Amino acid sequence: MNKLNYLIIGASSGIGRQLAKQLAEAGHHVYSTYNKNEFHDDNPNIEYHHCNVLDEKLDFSYLPETIDGLAYCPGNIKLKPFARIKPDEFIKDFQLQTVGAIKVLQSVLPNLKAAVNPAVVMFSTVAVQAGFNFHSQVASSKGAIEGLTRSLAAEFAPKIRFNCIAPSLTDTPLAEFLLSSDEKREANAQRHPMKKIGSPLDIAGMAEFLLTDKSAWITGQVMHVDGGMSALKV
Secondary structure: OOOOEEEEEOOOOHHHHHHHHHHHHOOOEEEEEEOOOOOOOOOOOEEEEEOOOOOOOOOOOOOOOOOOEEEEOOOOOOOOOHHHOOHHHHHHHHHHHHHHHHHHHHHHHHHHHOOOOOEEEEEOOHHHHHOOOOOHHHHHHHHHHHHHHHHHHHHHOOOOEEEEEEEOOEOOHHHHHHOOOHHHHHHHHHOOOOOOOEOHHHHHHHHHHHHOHHHOOOOOOEEEEOOOOOOOOO
């Protein structure tokens, strides 16, 4: 197996951290970034670097010439009635979840182009397709991510593959306010046809697949890893 180079933005917890672990355990070199929460795992294949995607300029001078895959994981979940959300709150989410991805991609595009079969994975939410109460803020910026994914997949085909994952509720620190009691966990599990909450392993497994040559004929797709939420009524 060839040892590849991967960049994971937002790998300090949750899905990003699980993905970094899996790629490193598979023998690849992983450049993992964090913003507020510095972290370190024992695997020598993982490097750690600070990165705030809201900064005006991003420093990726530590990267090698070739990056074989990029996963953009930063996100936010703020659920409020539409009438109570200030326009600035929409803008802040868009800056983090969409503009941040754009800035990272433009910064490392030469590194991706230098690779043989590069791939990019971004993250949306089931709420973009399904439509849920109080999700207008997160669904707006994540809907933009889905559009960006398809547009870039077309623009950079066949050189760089772009795909997106749209999870449902996943057991990560980002979603802990929705899973803060046994009653909340059970109620949210029962909303899904699979009757359980997603785990970081569920989502990171799909992300790893999309970053490798196992998905070499897949691009421009939004993959719904959501316990059946977007497709089934049971």
